[in-house]
Amino acid sequence: MSVKKLRFGIIGAGRIGKVHAETLAYRLPEAQIMAVTDVNREAAQALADKFSIPTVAASSDEIIADPQIDAVLICSPTGTHADLIIQAAKAGKHIFCEKPIAFSLDKIDAALAAVKTAGVQLQIGFNRRFDANFARVRKAVATGEIGKPSLMHIISRDPNPPSPAYARSSGGVFVDMTIHDFDMARFLMGDEVEEIYTAGAVLIDPEIGKAGDLDTALIVLRFRNGAIGTIDNSRKAVYGYDQRVEILGSEGKIETANCYPNQAVISGGTAVHRDLPLNFFMDRYTESFSTELKSFTQAVLENRPTEVTGIDGRIPVAMALAARKSYDEHRPVRLSEVEA
Amino acid sequence: MSVKKLRFGIIGAGRIGKVHAETLAYRLPEAQIMAVTDVNREAAQALADKFSIPTVAASSDEIIADPQIDAVLICSPTGTHADLIIQAAKAGKHIFCEKPIAFSLDKIDAALAAVKTAGVQLQIGFNRRFDANFARVRKAVATGEIGKPSLMHIISRDPNPPSPAYARSSGGVFVDMTIHDFDMARFLMGDEVEEIYTAGAVLIDPEIGKAGDLDTALIVLRFRNGAIGTIDNSRKAVYGYDQRVEILGSEGKIETANCYPNQAVISGGTAVHRDLPLNFFMDRYTESFSTELKSFTQAVLENRPTEVTGIDGRIPVAMALAARKSYDEHRPVRLSEVEA
Amino acid sequence: MSVKKLRFGIIGAGRIGKVHAETLAYRLPEAQIMAVTDVNREAAQALADKFSIPTVAASSDEIIADPQIDAVLICSPTGTHADLIIQAAKAGKHIFCEKPIAFSLDKIDAALAAVKTAGVQLQIGFNRRFDANFARVRKAVATGEIGKPSLMHIISRDPNPPSPAYARSSGGVFVDMTIHDFDMARFLMGDEVEEIYTAGAVLIDPEIGKAGDLDTALIVLRFRNGAIGTIDNSRKAVYGYDQRVEILGSEGKIETANCYPNQAVISGGTAVHRDLPLNFFMDRYTESFSTELKSFTQAVLENRPTEVTGIDGRIPVAMALAARKSYDEHRPVRLSEVEA
């Protein structure tokens, strides 16, 4: 009668660590959190208290060494991801790792090699693949519902710019923010990008520019199948989180709208209005965070490949490097140019 | 460090019992299910297995007698509600009871009297009050955002008619289906109905007519504040569950749309279309079921009145009786006419 | 090479007279305005100047006697309609008459009898039949696209209440405003109403109540085919003219939205909004006014029956009388009760 459970250790008790802990604790009967750790021990303790996690581990080493743990959830800063993947893989743990794996392709390749050698499962945290809107778009393309795709648009705007300090440490907008859109582009089209052209600007916060980053970007993607598309990124949309896609195909188009906290429309004396869309990723993508962990957990329990593999974690980083190179050199850049 | 939990016993392991069990098990850290019972013991056992409920009780008596249980969740057939409320109240248990309390006002009054005498908390399962759309409409009325209300419409249509057998045992469409809309009418307007006129028909399934019931109804409500409104009920909408409201006020109107599984719109060669709305109450009202139990749990833990009281359970039954009387006598009927 | 033109005389140079004159002058190559008259000669003169109408007639007698005129457009006050129809019919003129024909069925019957005797064409100004939205709904019902209709809703709200003086002279809200909705109900359903129940109120302007009229109404219609429906009327919607319908059938529903001056949506820092809908009938129904006159003109030129006959002008008045009787007597009233 007892169901087999996947036993998790969580490394990193920050914003996304909390989201995942809540999912594991309250949404996934087949998951069990054994331990949590964070360089900030108080944060780890608070998480443990909130979700009745039995152990607060002293370090990621302790988590990875724990024989009672089947899988690690890597939610620590990007700079630690690749090494933790290697270490966990060597210890035979299955791995769920937040994006990006690393800022350099070399480091990513080393991590993926370790995973391959160890034969463990790896899933990258591209949660948007599990969002109902984007899954519906993918389905429309995959089933031929809109025919052969020719044009694609991804709109992806944050409600507020990060601090310049964050902009600096995050590796820049392409590897921090656009990386989700790069993943979406590949996922939705079911095809790979060959060439990227970036038009960017600093229009929101000059400090972001001083930190060497951009806050506004239009990225043109050319796919192998001949289709072309754009990604529209802004670090500030006053009306909130803006996440939409549109694909035109030979038999039709599919486009998504934002998600709203309610479906009420008010008609007053001066305008017809509704409340602002769901604000930022934790509200907008709540369900997808839950679904991606369910997907990972079941893949491991049933010994199937994960839905978002290590290669899926590598290619968007290559795209980010190409996007930056295009911006710096003011010309279209082929993805092959950013390979070693 | 340990949080106080409210310990529940569940009476009835049918469709709605399962929904509530899942909420208590996976969504509410402050709740704990101690036991479940059902006249169908296998159903109770299955529920216990699925949600790791320690005890399958032999009867509701056993649940109500259990000193480890703080609150009972009454999800059994309507005919048992009033007696279970009385019994649980006498045992000092707090009570969450599904609608309707009973088919007769006498029985309801006896149950409410027992609750009052015992000084326990009672909440009725009018989950729609906790739905984001309807809560937003209520807010618009309560805050004066649309001024003084004058006209109201509630559209409430099921995707499929019940079996004639169900129609017979359910007490009829008004007390089974419209009762939610009667509650919404009071809740949204923040006012009481004085008079009801019903135009009804059997247009979907003649067997429902033979069972003495209707499958199509328009109910006109006259509120004390002078406003007037309608409820539109149909037992069959081929496109799925249709749940909308609209209120016109002196300063504007507010109207809600249905909720959809995704926000994707497909433009093809013959039409612009989207997927059907969320189908039936378990999909459409998932969040509200969770929120209503959270509201009850917190009200009990914090010793506050519940948000949906016994009177809120009684009045919609009186409205259902008046609606039926109006239909039978083909004239407007005042609510005072159905009081003893 | 020269096209046959229908030569019009216009009786009444008020608001609706101007609308029709503009259509005849600038939209209908097959129409020609020969003369206009109004008890206010200056208004007639202004219209003649604006649209290059050659003759300002001294009276309606002069128009009706003019052998160069093929058809009269009756846009004068309701009290004059029936007599003008009789007079014009006797003179062998084809007639386009604004609604309502008269406030009493006797007068209407006399007018229709004269039309029949004379063998002239008569069309009543129920322009909404020619509106793209409502025509689409009619098509959905007529073709079986939504199956057999069971429930219908008509929302019809004005942006501002009329003056109490107008309310008094207009014959009341049912014969003045709801009459369009009564026509819509018959037209959209393709069926006749048997019984009417009216719930009404004075919620906007007490002076309208003192004038013996209502400003807010819900009217329940029972059709011969068993379907039921409502008409929602308000004399004041602060957001503008609100004109929507919805029909539920056994195979689906069709519902219309309001029409807007543009399709732009603005997302700002506090709400997502759009401009108010088209305000009042001259903006909202511009095209339908043009189409109805084209329909009349072609029907006469081609000697076909008009699309909105005298009977179509009579029945909504009977419905208005039944609606008022229901309101006065606080009970459902059958249409047969208002027949002599």
Add this chain to the structure above:
Amino acid sequence: MSVKKLRFGIIGAGRIGKVHAETLAYRLPEAQIMAVTDVNREAAQALADKFSIPTVAASSDEIIADPQIDAVLICSPTGTHADLIIQAAKAGKHIFCEKPIAFSLDKIDAALAAVKTAGVQLQIGFNRRFDANFARVRKAVATGEIGKPSLMHIISRDPNPPSPAYARSSGGVFVDMTIHDFDMARFLMGDEVEEIYTAGAVLIDPEIGKAGDLDTALIVLRFRNGAIGTIDNSRKAVYGYDQRVEILGSEGKIETANCYPNQAVISGGTAVHRDLPLNFFMDRYTESFSTELKSFTQAVLENRPTEVTGIDGRIPVAMALAARKSYDEHRPVRLSEVEA
């Protein structure tokens, strides 16, 4: 009492000539068509018959020489535009000319010089400026309603590709189709474009590719004010004409939806759908064609500058040249590069 009328001669009785003739004949009291000519005399005669135009001129020379004509409407093939402008300007006629003025900047400059020397008025047929949707977007930008613009998208797709023969003679997609979008970009942003990058493809009809043209394009625009934007062009959208824009600014965004023949939504057993959007430019932009001619007529009658000047006709051609050069050379191209 008599109103001053502007007397027009129409050169070219093709598709757009007919549209303009209907506007002048039936929508603009202040306009009068004196004559029409076309190399296809039968087409000119048919137009004259339909709109009661007194004279069918033997040639454009005859129209331009006619002292009774105040203004010429140039609707002939593009190759003739510049010479006709020069000729008409010398004859002192005011000029309304369809886009583009010419395929080369030299020819355009010669035409504009002639207009300047003659001191006549010139308006270019960029009708979309007069469309209610786009005018609303322009207003939002001009008034600061959405703050300082940063990102812009124009979607502009035709329902069906032209014949390869047309593609060849039209000068290519940029100067034939995108030219409207180039004008929109300048108009909506109220700013000039400095640099253009084009990603294009032949995905719809290989014959178009063989003719040296594209059928699918994404064009990135960089504005002087730092904003960036895209134009999305496709020669084939199976669902019909797709014309939308979106601008993100520091205080919000504005986006437009397509226009539909009606506002009816049908919910059936498998999908919620509505009819396809208005199909192609004559349906979609009917009102704007009327408004642009009204604007021109009034500008001339009141001796004011036209709303779309010769320079407004020149710059989009320069943009088209830069777009093509970018496509050919696979790099971003500055507008200054296409100047002589």
